Amino acid sequence: MAKSYCLEVSGDFACFTRPEMKVERVSYDVMTPSAARAVFESIVWKPAIRWRVTKIEVLKPIKWISVRRNEVKAVVTTRNVQAAMRAGSGNLGLYVENERQQRAGLFLRDVAYRIHAYFELRDPGFHKPHFPHLSNVPINRGEDDLLALPENNTVKFMNMFERRAFHGQCVNQPYLGCREFACAFRLVEDLKNEPRPIDVTKELGWMLYDLDHSNSSDPKPRFFPARLDNGVVHVPAWESEEVRG
């Protein structure tokens, strides 16, 4: 297995929205694997790599806060876009003052996590349909072949990540579940001197792992049975039996 990295992320608020309560939002008790993945991706992401989260450690007691806020209720309709494309011009604006709605949310308060993940190289051709301009590499080449390519080099990406994470650099500000809950992050290099996670063991029920984009026209959510084990959520591998969807 490739080298595993650990980031400590912390913030005042977090909302890892449950899909069943995403209208009147309710957060999961702890960070989800997909939220953790997004934090790593905000520091380094390339079509050639894929981040895999292995472990999420909860560092602060789980606290809640209930907030009502304004959110937009509408989206620009496809039909309007098509009409505008045909006509060559049109107004696709959305006026937040007219399209807003009060929504309640049950968020997490004062959170800190240590998230562990490693990355692996993947066939960049996976992204070809979405980002043709990013993928100069012919698709369907073997792993060895890819590794041999000078631009897709594990060591290069590792160096990139270490350098950027150490300096606190990121492509976009990492966040805790919702964009508005930006978080601070820190590369943890020596785990020995770090505080222990909270002393809580409980079942968390089925938790969203991530979305399966292998069929891009109908992405499917995948779930796994999450469990807080002395403050640690062990994330099973994406391909494992426990992950369903």
Next chain:
Amino acid sequence: MILQSLYDYYQRKTDLPREGFEWKEIPFVIEVNTSGSVVQIEDTRKQEGNKKRGKPYYIPQRVKKTRNVVANLLWGNAEYVLGLPNSKKLSETKSKAKETEYRKNLKDKREAFIRKIKSLPPPCQADEGVRAVVRFCEHNDYTALERFTEWKEVQTSNQNITFRLQGDIELICQRQAVTDAVSKSATTATPDGVCLITGDTDEIERLHAPIKGVMGAPKAGADIISFNRPAFKSWGKKQGRNAPVGKRSAFSYTTALNYLLGKDSRQHLQVGDASTVFWADKPSPLEDQLPDIFEDDPVDDPDRGALAIRALYKAPHQGIAPINDDQTRFFVLGLVPNAARIAIRFWHVGTVAELAKSIQQHFDDLEIVRSRREKPHLSVLRLLRAVAVQGQRKNIPPNLSGEVMRSIMGRLPYPDTLMQGAIRRVRAEREVTYPRAAIIKACLNRRASIAQTSEKEITVSLDHSNMNPGYRLGRLFAVLEKIQEEAGLDITATLRERFYGAASSTPVTVLSNLMKLKNHHLAKLENRGRRVNLERLISEIMDGVDDFPSHLNLADQGRFNIGYYHQRHALFTKSTETKQGD
């Protein structure tokens, strides 16, 4: 976890309706014979308070409908079952010149009702009861119904109606053939996804049954899981697919929640604007006691709350129910409506023992001296009303109730807005009432104990050793007021009415003046001994205060209120004692 726990609760409660069924109050039952002619109309309603309630029957579950025409199986309102116009809707449509549309809609409804019956599988069609209803519908003859006295009310009220076959005890929709068909169609599912509650593959529910009984939500019910705006959807998914919940799980959690929120539920209490339900993994005495502990006492049984709370404290001593080591998990869920949806206001999971301890702690923190007229334990509603303008329920700040409940259950500091509210009301009304004093005391004490500061804890009754300037000045103000009262002046505005606000926030501006004024008041006292006693009391209080502070911070303003409350209470109890001594 909320839905998982509700799902588990449904599995635990075996008396809840099975899939495809629900308990529903049906006011009218039409009894028909095998040839489909009416034998009688039964009015099942019973007077309850000032309302009439129909008898609850176990019937095929209601179909979810919004504006479209969808009929229930073998029951429905008069529009569906008889095609009768609803008088209110009729006059409404008449005034809008849409009567013909409404008549057409009625016809559609009636047809949908009959179609629904005819779509039952063949064994049902052969059933005598079902055949009788079909015949009844085909007769379509109201004159046969008109001779019954109940008819008038059936016509005007548009309430739910169902059928019974002459000679049967159960309804036609409860006949074996029908129930078999219903449960079969409810349980057969073509799995097309993974349920996020159970993790099993199941048919994903498109629309979830509505949740009824949340205060402020539409009467027909509202939803926890619904996607009624384009912005709520993800990845182009439709309705229930945005949050894949299996048919069985969806039925289980909605049925369990509707049961908990039901009219007769003892596991439901209203905390401010939040409809709160609670349940345990296993049957637990706390499930029954919680409403008595937190709600106002019912008029017919004023001691119920006190008894429940006493049980909470005494149980460990008497060994009745070992509530304090009960490790059963306990769930508390607070729901509030928001635009035809239901939002989760708070959600607490703990053990029965933890919760019992938290509740005890809450009442310990609240304890403060009170007059004999006051009840020992304050309900949450009384606390909230004490910080609301005019003490009215509708003026309670939204969200406060949820925050308070969360603090109680999680043994967290009370929300700052609670103490601020209490202090604001005291200043506005110039009256430190028992609930407000209790709130301020509880807020200050709990905050200090959680932050582990060396601040002096506020006691239940007057504390001579408390040297906090706020507390001392509060006491001083109480004595000054008492002196003025005893001086027997004929005045319209007392010291408290004129100066309480200023004295409690910016003491230096008024208190030095009041100290001068006091001398004049004292001079008016006729009893010399009393004069000396009061002077002595003032000097004892002033002993710890070097100077009047220019202003008091919020916590000290709180202490001022408590000092005033304690001292005033002490002054009055003493005087009554001496009177009794005479």
